[in-house]
Amino acid sequence: MSGITARSLHKSYGTIPAVDGIDLDVRSGHIFGFLGPNGAGKSTTIKILTTLIPPTSGTIEVLGIDAIKHPLEVRKRIGVVLQQPSYEPNLSVEKSLEKYGMMWDIDRKTRKERSEELIDVFDLNEIRKRKNEDLSIGQRRRVQVAREFMHEMDLLFLDEPTVGLDPTARRNLLDYLKNKVKTGLTIFYTTHVLTEAEYLCDEIAVINKGKILAVDSPNNLKNTFGQEKTITIHLSERHDNLSELLSGITDCIIDFNTGTNITIQSSKSEVVLSQILQILIENNISVEDLSAIPTTLEDIFLKMVKDSNAPNN
Ligand SMILES: Nc1ncnc2c1ncn2[C@@H]1O[C@H](COP(=O)(O)OP(=O)(O)O)[C@@H](O)[C@H]1O
Ligand SMILES: [Mg+2]
Incomplete structure (x- = not known):
């Protein structure tokens, strides 16, 4: 099964080309790192690939589906954690997970099992009864990422998921993702932290000013340029x-x-x-x-x- 194939993606905001002619080939069952400084075009690319905004031009196939013609088909099969925080202030951590599972139509028993597993993996036990609005930024981010795993998916998009996480939580998340990929998940991961991309990704695309500067494995990048x-x-x-x-x-x-x-x-x-x-x-x-x-x-x-x-x- 194919992951993502995109050709000549462009997205302009007015006269600003946020994404300026990007080609992508993301292999299924791999972690693809999208690495670039602030303003490079990472989030815009994620929004286009996840069908949240249309490109100005270009073609996109996600999991073999034409994402411009059939956005809803794509959305059913992917998970997305965007860069901006998203939470319901009054909901507790465990209720957030529960609600997310319900939204995705997951049966009660599976919901229970999954949320317990995620509370454990994401170290949320102590704060499980606490309301989202009373959490720290890093705790909220952990909940935001954890709840995405309440449903099944073939492809997960993560936009700078580790921002605000302490080193232990960061490493736990990266290792959890690595394990998920072993079970067949494909991950598109953006970051501006190079060591993270190097630790996690099979392949890294370096992006700046809407253009891809290089795509290769971390090792080959080192050999070619280093x-x-x-x-x-x-x-x-x-x-x-x-x-x-x-x-x-x-x-x-x-x-x-x-x-x-x-x-x-x-x-x-x-x-x-x-x-x-x-x-x-x-x-x-x-x-x-x-x-x-x-x-x-x-x-x-x-x-x-x-x-x-x-x-x-
Ligand atoms: N909604 C928007 N309206 C206007 N400009 C935008 C909008 N979103 C992003 N941009 C601009 O597009 C460029 C790429 O932004 P973004 O994709 O968020 O980069 P990154 O995620 O790599 O930091 C930046 O110059 C940013 O200011
Ligand atoms: Mg961004």
Whole structure:
């Protein structure tokens, strides 16, 4: 079964292109991460894919259904947790779950079982009798996400679900989602937190200003964009002729800093490092400390977003 196929999605608000020509292929049974800074177009994309707003142009197939022609068919089979809070102030936590189950026509016995399970998984037991309006933002968010699991679905859309959650609640949610995917669920997950996307997702699309900058697995993104390493060398003492000694080395950017400490950036770090060490040894310059740090996914993400924000783009 297919997950999501979208082609040339556009959505403009007036003259602002919030979504500017997006293609998506989300494989069923996977977690697809939609990663981008504030205002990138993540929520707009989710609203279009979940049939809440129509695109200005483009085609969308969700679970094999044409989502523009048959939005109601799509809605029956998906779950959606939007970014904005949604709760009934006077309802208790357990009543919220119960009511959601009823809305989805879940039988009484299943409702009971599910809500108990969710109260346990989402750590809501202590607050189960408390009204939504008396909850903290993070607690409300947990209820908002938990109640979506009262019904069955093939595809779940989550728009920044961990905002306001403490680290434990965050990790619990991510692990719960991972387990759900093992039972066949497909998840479309937006976040601006890179470590989350890396931990959770099989595939990540990086979006900025309504355009997708890259789509790949976290590992491939690292391999494609992250060959570069930063090498730092600390010398035992100051050497003023370093820049002269190392001037013949290519394929890198060397920063001589204070004269006792050099940083080198290169995508051929092994070659460059061995050349530098050889020169240092030949000149009797002793090294006190040395490190080579691979570029992180975070560096890649920030660089991609920065490049796409550059004026000539
Ligand atoms: N209803 C709206 N009316 C006008 N502009 C909007 C509306 N919704 C979103 N936008 C604009 O569209 C762009 C994308 O917003 P959004 O999809 O919410 O981004 P994200 O979820 O990635 O933060 C932003 O520039 C935002 O200001
Ligand atoms: Mg958003």
